Amino acid sequence: MESNQPSVIEERRRHILIKDKNNQQVIECDHQSVSGAVSQRACVYCGARVVLNPITDAVHIVHGPIGCSSYTWDIRGSLSSGSEMFRNSFSTDLSETDIIFGGEKKLAAAIDEIIAAKSPKTVFVYSTCVVGIIGDDLQAVCSQAEKKHHIRVIPVQSSGFAGSKKDGYKAACDAIINLMDDAKYKIEKKDNKAFNYLGDFNLAGEVWIVNNYFKEIGLRLLNAISGDATISNLIKAQDASFNIVQCAGSSIYLANMMKEKFGILYKQVSFFGLKDTAESLRLAAKLSGDGEVMQKAEELIQRKQEEMEPILKEYKNKCQGKKIAIYVGGDFKAISLIKQFNELGMQTVVVGTQTGRKEEYEVLREIANEGTVILDDANPSELEKFMKEKKADLLVGGVKERPLAYKMAMAFIDHNHERKHPLIGFEGAINFAKEVDLTINSPVWALARRYSYDE
Amino acid sequence: MLEYTPKEMNERAALIVNPAKTCQPIGAMYAALGIHKCLPHSHGSQGCCSYHRMHLTRHFRDPIVASTSSFTEGACVFGGKSNLKKGLETVFEIYEPDIVAVSTTCLSETIGDDLSDIIASTNIPEGKKVFYANTPSYVGSHVTGFANMTKAMVTHITKKEKTKSNEKLAIIPGFMEPSDMSEIKRILKVLGVGNIMFPDTSDVVNTPQTGKYTMYPEGGVTIAELEDLCNCKATIAMGKFASEAGAYELEKKCDVEARVIKLPIGIEATDTFIVNTLSITGKSVPKELENERGQLVDLMVDIHNHYHGKKVAIFGDPDTVIAMTEFVISLGMIPKFVLTGTPGNAFESEVTEMLKANEIKDYKVKAASDLMTLHQWIKNDPVDMIIGNTYGKYIARAENIPLVRIGFPILDRVGHSYFPTVGYRGAMRIIEKISTAFLEKYDRECAEEDFELVM
Numbered sequence: 001m002e003s004n005q006p007s008v009i010e011e012r013r014r015h016i017l018i019k020d021k022n023n024q025q026v027i028e029c030d031h032q033s034v035s036g037a038v039s040q041r042a043c044v045y046c047g048a049r050v051v052l053n054p055i056t057d058a059v060h061i062v063h064g065p066i067g068c069s070s071y072t073w074d075i076r077g078s079l080s081s082g083s084e085m086f087r088n089s090f091s092t093d094l095s096e097t098d099i100i101f102g103g104e105k106k107l108a109a110a111i112d113e114i115i116a117a118k119s120p121k122t123v124f125v126y127s128t129c130v131v132g133i134i135g136d137d138l139q140a141v142c143s144q145a146e147k148k149h150h151i152r153v154i155p156v157q158s159s160g161f162a163g164s165k166k167d168g169y170k171a172a173c174d175a176i177i178n179l180m181d182d183a184k185y186k187i188e189k190k191d192n193k194a195f196n197y198l199g200d201f202n203l204a205g206e207v208w209i210v211n212n213y214f215k216e217i218g219l220r221l222l223n224a225i226s227g228d229a230t231i232s233n234l235i236k237a238q239d240a241s242f243n244i245v246q247c248a249g250s251s252i253y254l255a256n257m258m259k260e261k262f263g264i265l266y267k268q269v270s271f272f273g274l275k276d277t278a279e280s281l282r283l284a285a286k287l288s289g290d291g292e293v294m295q296k297a298e299e300l301i302q303r304k305q306e307e308m309e310p311i312l313k314e315y316k317n318k319c320q321g322k323k324i325a326i327y328v329g330g331d332f333k334a335i336s337l338i339k340q341f342n343e344l345g346m347q348t349v350v351v352g353t354q355t356g357r358k359e360e361y362e363v364l365r366e367i368a369n370e371g372t373v374i375l376d377d378a379n380p381s382e383l384e385k386f387m388k389e390k391k392a393d394l395l396v397g398g399v400k401e402r403p404l405a406y407k408m409a410m411a412f413i414d415h416n417h418e419r420k421h422p423l424i425g426f427e428g429a430i431n432f433a434k435e436v437d438l439t440i441n442s443p444v445w446a447l448a449r450r451y452s453y454d455e
Numbered sequence: 456m457l458e459y460t461p462k463e464m465n466e467r468a469a470l471i472v473n474p475a476k477t478c479q480p481i482g483a484m485y486a487a488l489g490i491h492k493c494l495p496h497s498h499g500s501q502g503c504c505s506y507h508r509m510h511l512t513r514h515f516r517d518p519i520v521a522s523t524s525s526f527t528e529g530a531c532v533f534g535g536k537s538n539l540k541k542g543l544e545t546v547f548e549i550y551e552p553d554i555v556a557v558s559t560t561c562l563s564e565t566i567g568d569d570l571s572d573i574i575a576s577t578n579i580p581e582g583k584k585v586f587y588a589n590t591p592s593y594v595g596s597h598v599t600g601f602a603n604m605t606k607a608m609v610t611h612i613t614k615k616e617k618t619k620s621n622e623k624l625a626i627i628p629g630f631m632e633p634s635d636m637s638e639i640k641r642i643l644k645v646l647g648v649g650n651i652m653f654p655d656t657s658d659v660v661n662t663p664q665t666g667k668y669t670m671y672p673e674g675g676v677t678i679a680e681l682e683d684l685c686n687c688k689a690t691i692a693m694g695k696f697a698s699e700a701g702a703y704e705l706e707k708k709c710d711v712e713a714r715v716i717k718l719p720i721g722i723e724a725t726d727t728f729i730v731n732t733l734s735i736t737g738k739s740v741p742k743e744l745e746n747e748r749g750q751l752v753d754l755m756v757d758i759h760n761h762y763h764g765k766k767v768a769i770f771g772d773p774d775t776v777i778a779m780t781e782f783v784i785s786l787g788m789i790p791k792f793v794l795t796g797t798p799g800n801a802f803e804s805e806v807t808e809m810l811k812a813n814e815i816k817d818y819k820v821k822a823a824s825d826l827m828t829l830h831q832w833i834k835n836d837p838v839d840m841i842i843g844n845t846y847g848k849y850i851a852r853a854e855n856i857p858l859v860r861i862g863f864p865i866l867d868r869v870g871h872s873y874f875p876t877v878g879y880r881g882a883m884r885i886i887e888k889i890s891t892a893f894l895e896k897y898d899r900e901c902a903e904e905d906f907e908l909v910m
Binding site: 409 | 474538592669
């Protein structure tokens with residue numbers, strides 16, 4: 001490995017693994033990035049913001065200088081069936097004097113002002129780096145505001161430096177649990193078909209697609225968390241008989257807390273790809289323990305598969321044989337994607353995540369093909385190097401990876417906030433195949449690779 | 456999304472709703488990218504760097520690379536010295552820039568890291584350079600950050616002692632597109648005036664497709680040119696807010712005369728730019744430029760009836776907004792609302808003076824404001840057009856007003872990286888945009904009997 005990795009920092013080597021059945025090297029992950037590295041990672045605040053922000057009817061105030069609020073204004077792509085309040089950007093826009101004298105007064109005034117202007121049901125207050133340093137007591141300000149206005153004002157402890165993006169997910173989950181504690185009743189008998197669906201943010205309306213399946217088979221979705229979630233619904237989340245978790249990286253912590261606090265069991269699911277969608281529906285049906293639901297699930301799966309498989313086959317004919325690189329946030333999604341590309345006859349040759357967990361990297365290693373490069377917290381040069389070496393045709397990634405792929409004349413798919421079509425469920429699997437086809441078979445790549453007049 | 460914006464205006468002192476600015480470090484990062492083979496380095500949490508890269512990537516659709524000190528809780532307690540030292544070592548070892556431009560964040564500023572001391576005590580490889588700008592996020596805006604980084608280039612890199620005049624003009628283009636910087640250089644070439652433009656992001660963030668990813672593209676002012684600024688005849692600084700700090704620093708340090716003009720947007724401001732250039736260099740206007748100007752005036756004559764008397768709201772960065780206001784007045788439009796998020800009394804006084812001099816009545820001008828304020832103004836007193844960045848699209852949709860996208864950021868359209876809005880040609884492009892926006896709305900909405908072929 002030494003000789004062919006000139007551009008890899010010593011400390012980074014252990015974060016890179018080449019799948020080899022004779023090599024049992026364990027990948028290093030879950031670390032802070034090396035100082036000076038061009039990391040693709042974000043911060044605690046970012047993690048909290050992406051998980052909480054899709055709650056549609058809340059006001060999300062960012063307590064800090066303006067940037068943190070500006071950069072996260074309506075970038076998540078979460079859709080709402082009701083209120084659009086969450087798509088606005090609210091900030092205390094701290095200035096120098098606030099940093100010197102403290103920002104608590106300004107925060108209290110900001111909460112008063114927003115309640116006067118928009119009468120929200122709930123306000124979330126996010127702390128940012130500098131707030132953590134000057135020591136504003138968010139909890140105290142929020143408690144006082146609750147007493148004054150008789151609505152929930154919930155602090156989110158998300159100072160950027162205090163951990164990684166994952167700690168931000170936790171901070172968001174803590175805030176959601178805080179809301180659920182509001183239910184001041186005890187339900188007598190739970191409906192065994194009622195459940196919550198965690199870790200789906202309704203990008204491009206994805207929650208709505210899977211909810212159609214749930215409705216058809218007779219399951220009752222109480223809450224998707226946090227896609228298209230509302231405050232009044234979230235309070236009732238504990239009525240669920242079970243939880244299913246899509247994005248484990250962001251929401252497994254919440255699932256565990258709900259298990260501890262309310263005794264709600266959970267299972268991990270993945271609605272990406274035909275096979276995983278079918279398996280996940282079966283699992284959800286089984287969790288209800290209801291024979292009729294299970295029967296209906298089978299019917300739905302069969303019908304959808306018959307409907308989708310011929311369409312998928314057409315795309316498979318157009319796409320198979322191409323090589324794929326994947327660089328996404330968490331590894332659960334990466335695992336799903338590898339399977340989905342397999343369904344299309346495409347081979348994954350590079351796979352990396354920003355914040356993968358050890359156990360999941362093991363699963364990744366298991367399902368990856370021999371020779372696949374597995375990366376933790378990769379930087380652009382590493383991605384470039386391995387994509388070139390492995391001759392990848394398409395990269396799946398987020399905002400910052402897109403232009404890198406394009407500059408290398410590679411096709412690209414955004415499987416993050418900028419996805420424009422729902423990629424979930426049976427319909428999503430078709431959309432996904434369509435997007436793969438659209439990008440990988442575009443005439444532009446031939447042009448982009450022939451960049452001089454001589455060729 | 457803006458259904459909650461109330462028409463009644465309550466005074467807000469603490470809360471910003473839908474900002475019209477972002478924070479200093481992103482402006483500093485953009486300026487630093489305008490030095491050849493420079494890697495911008497963000498001294499703060501990972502999230503800051505990630506957000507700035509993401510935002511610039513979305514605007515330019517090109518890879519934006521920068522490194523970060525990746526602050527942890529430890530760094531916040533003990534200071535960021537070891538993070539920066541380690542970070543700089545890593546950066547030179549792996550990414551091999553010629554120069555690193557460090558910008559601070561609200562976090563490192565509040566902790567009180569002494570960058571001058573830290574950099575002095577770091578082993579920097581032979582022939583390489585590191586310099587820094589203080590860019591606390593809680594002061595000013597992204598425009599201030601751009602100004603501070605530009606000034607820092609003079610403070611830290613320019614030689615103090617004049618040797619021999621290089622017969623060149625120093626040009627500080629301000630916070631503008633790479634296409635605009637190319638256009639200014641083209642005009643200077645036509646005028647036969649040698650120049651050193653700094654920063655210069657053309658051919659850095661709008662690079663051609665070559666099938667290869669290059670971390671340091673061809674563009675950018677070189678270190679040698681920055682050192683040589685002391686030997687320039689004079690400085691033309693475009694836009695007070697983004698450029699005067701650098702120009703005055705050069706005047707103070709090396710006695711190079713500073714001339715601060717408006718951004719050359721529109722006919723008058725472009726005239727001012729050219730007249731100033733001529734008066735310093737003693738050159739005369741070549742036929743080519745006279746023709747360009749003549750074509751612009753010809754176009755203004757041809758379609759003056761498309762926009763004369765229309766009411767317009769202009770928002771965005773102060774330098775851009777000031778120049779745009781002057782331009783639309785020359786087109787016979789009425790700037791009713793003129794607003795920036797960046798703080799600064801100079802903005803309000805300069806715009807107000809312009810409006811008064813042109814006998815425009817019932818206007819509103821505000822600095823350090825936000826887009827909720829602009830929306831409320833428009834709700835109470837509708838306008839025919841909004842000119843601003845992409846964030847104006849929410850108001851444009853809510854009120855069915857055409858939006859002409861000028862400024863930063865533009866996240867939903869292309870063209871700004873390649874087609875200038877400065878100079879005579881840029882002015883023609885703006886007129887085309889304005890006229891098209893009005894006519895397309897008319898064509899879409901007019902009664903059948905009013906629908907015309909020739910307009």
